Amino acid sequence: MDTQYTITELAREFDVTPRAIRFYEDQGLLSPSREGSSGLRRVYSGRDRTRLKLTLRGKRLGFTLSEIRDLLDLYDSPTDTLAQLNAFLATVKRHRDVLERQREDLDATLEDLAQYEAQARALLDGDTREKDDAQPVATKPQAKPARHTA
Known part of the structure; x- marks a missing residue:
């Protein structure tokens, strides 16, 4: 079973705000599943954690979010x-x-x-x-x- 993370856990681990994580989600870089009766609680997978880590590394290198998304999508493709x-x-x-x-x-x-x-x-x-x-x-x-x- 894949390890799951909350937005708070990822925010703490990578020293970013939950708002930044939600922004990366809006940009198509992360795709958490939804849990709870209302489906509002985000649950991030190990894949999302890795994508966040690579996104932040790409940002430090000066890559645009579009370039990061393209590179991440390449790695996801078979x-x-x-x-x-x-x-x-x-x-x-x-x-x-x-x-x-x-x-x-x-x-x-x-x-x-x-x-x-x-x-x-x-x-x-x-x-x-x-x-x-x-x-x-x-x-x-x-x-x-x-x-x-x-």
Whole structure:
């Protein structure tokens, strides 16, 4: 018999809200059975638990919910695993390419910021030197020698 989980148990285990789990259900990523007289109580199977785990992993990797659903559906289908692996690799490659471009953009932005920062510091250092050169050094007024009267 397959192990069953409540929405609360899954939420605790994966540190997500029940609302997030219901959202993933609405998106077709999970399909719990219903129990109880009114059929409102959700019961999640081991398959649902695995799909939730893979969904959260896919989200961390930056996959869209649509991509995650497509990959999960491939694994559920009784087709050849070669097609599944090729689809998975294509999705991974797309995301790797996006992340590489983002890293290049971030590196260029950090380089620009470092140059702007250096220019601003140079201007501040120049202003400070100019002010130091323009103002005479303040000195204490000399005390007048005391006069002794006899």
